Amino acid sequence: MRFSQFAERTEVRLARLRIAVITGAIITLLMVVVGLVADTVMTRAQSAQVWRELRYGASRGDLSSPPVCTWLYAAGATPLANAPDGFPVRADLDRVRRTGDAVERVVHRAGTVYLVRSQVRADGDVVQAVFDMRFQLADRRHLWYALGVAELVGLVAAAVTGTVLGRLSVAPLAEALTRQRRFVTDASHELRTPVTQVYTRAQVLSRQARAAGLPAEHRDGLVRLVGSVGRLGAVLDDLLLSASLTADPARPAERTPVDLTALARSVVAEEAERIGDRGLTVTVGGARRTLYVGGIESALRRAVGELLSNAISHTPPGGRIEVALTRSGAAVELTVADTGPGFEPAEAERLFERFHRAGEGGRYGLGLALLREVVTGHGGTVTAAGRPGHGARFTIRLPECAPPPPAPAGSVPVTAARR
Known part of the structure; x- marks a missing residue:
């Protein structure tokens, strides 16, 4: 019983709180890891699929009827009415005409992302394909939104689980501390009376030994016995006081x-x-x-x-x-x-x-x-x-505290008895 009951209760509450926090942290970490893995897998899968479709559209797509979310630009072709602003990228087209090598780039514009590929087709035409990623980006946002909702639900479940686990795991400790305090108190009370009797009897024998003129070694032995029993009584007093302070500290x-x-x-x-x-x-x-x-x-x-x-x-x-x-x-x-x-x-x-x-x-x-x-x-x-x-x-x-109020006139002061 190193701490008072208040301190023990505080420790028990803190232990329960730590279990709940650790459980919540573990669930949060797992959700974050799952989210990062899912986002990485989705991003790579979407990007690979979009680039495949974009390359196919750039090499074989119909200039007048391109795939969904794709716009094709070429010399002599009229862009669709819903084509995004800022395209085609003229610098990429000029580069392809000079070198004959395909050029790919990612363009961030107007709150979305565009994938752009410029290349020379088999018939010699230079074509630029532009793909709008807004729907794929929306899918990723929906994924993180779903993960956020799942995280909130997980945190609530973690708090409930941590509280239940905390009570189940810490309850035996609290019960053991209570039993320990009860045992010390009961044992000290039971031992106090016989020890006091032994101490009194030892003192009487010591005085009688001196009066009877017993040998010095016997008198010294009785004096040591009195001292030992007295120290045992002091230990019991310490245990009783400690138990009382722990049971209800400084009421x-x-x-x-x-x-x-x-x-x-x-x-x-x-x-x-x-x-x-x-x-x-x-x-x-x-x-x-x-x-x-x-x-x-x-x-x-x-x-x-x-x-x-x-x-x-x-x-x-x-x-x-x-x-x-x-x-x-x-x-x-x-x-x-x-x-x-x-x-x-x-x-x-x-x-x-x-x-x-x-x-x-x-x-x-x-x-x-x-x-x-x-x-x-x-x-x-x-x-x-x-x-x-x-x-x-x-x-x-x-x-420090204020002194006690003065006693009423005519009252008789009461002195507390000392132990």
């Missing part, structure tokens, strides 16, 4: 103005014990006033907490972490920078892939991938920058 009804400055300070305060244990210095600065973004507070808290937790995990003891909030245009930027080992610049984008590991002991898991889902679902972006040995910097950019 508008649940979006409220969230004070990102106060939220960041609260997240830092929650990690105070862990920060102190590692001897780190964490500062929150930048904005001198409250900065509001619209969204789901629990999801945004999880995102900011993931950045801070990630920085704490990868900053050596005695290091420094800076959390800065700034206003940039119509957006709010929250940056978490640490003095940890950093990472290769080429790995920046891949850090947000699920279970990706950047180098030995590098950042990996669901956290950063889930972080991007949360931020993207809120209409924002998240980027990473860093160099080996120079720490890492993660920046969340979210659209």
Whole structure:
């Protein structure tokens, strides 16, 4: 479930559209190829036939009664009353008289095409035959018109066929994604209670082991067990949050103005014990006033907490972490920078892939991938920058929104419970 449900639906629609477009393109290409082949065959066949008739008429045709669409010109012969203007071509007749060789040419005139042949007949007369191609040209136009109508019908058929094929071919993918989301949600819910029970029991056993004075190796083993179960619970929380975002990402009804400055300070305060244990210095600065973004507070808290937790995990003891909030245009930027080992610049984008590991002991898991889902679902972006040995910097950019309206006088403020 790399994308939210909205993104998945968009991908499914785009896949269906691509199938319809490809099907239409294939049909269009086939129709164009068929049209070109038919036009080429018709043009060559018509031209060959007309030239045969023209040569026959020039050599043997009756000057007073030529074939249809043909006019014959010779010395002493009277042209027909419907003869086209501009004929005969005197230059061709003069050339034939000088050389005795036949001359053929194509003349474009008055919106039509004329084929012209001038030659010497067996009786010694010089004759010029002219053939009007207007009917053949009309046949070609009718052919392309018919192909155009067939193309429109084909496109409609292609659209219907592509839509049906798209639904039939993409439907299993959409169903598989739905089943995958349902399985993750159900499995996470079913596992959450026993994991919580195991985690609580492990904590109790760890405290009892310390009170009973058990050997250090047993106490250390219980501490590691508590940590492992705690991380398993965090993974389940990530899966549940991801499933909820995918099932109904950033529901508008649940979006409220969230004070990102106060939220960041609260997240830092929650990690105070862990920060102190590692001897780190964490500062929150930048904005001198409250900065509001619209969204789901629990999801945004999880995102900011993931950045801070990630920085704490990868900053050596005695290091420094800076959390800065700034206003940039119509957006709010929250940056978490640490003095940890950093990472290769080429790995920046891949850090947000699920279970990706950047180098030995590098950042990996669901956290950063889930972080991007949360931020993207809120209409924002998240980027990473860093160099080996120079720490890492993660920046969340979210659209700013107006602060919430003031509470009515006498009302009691309600604070949402934290998970």
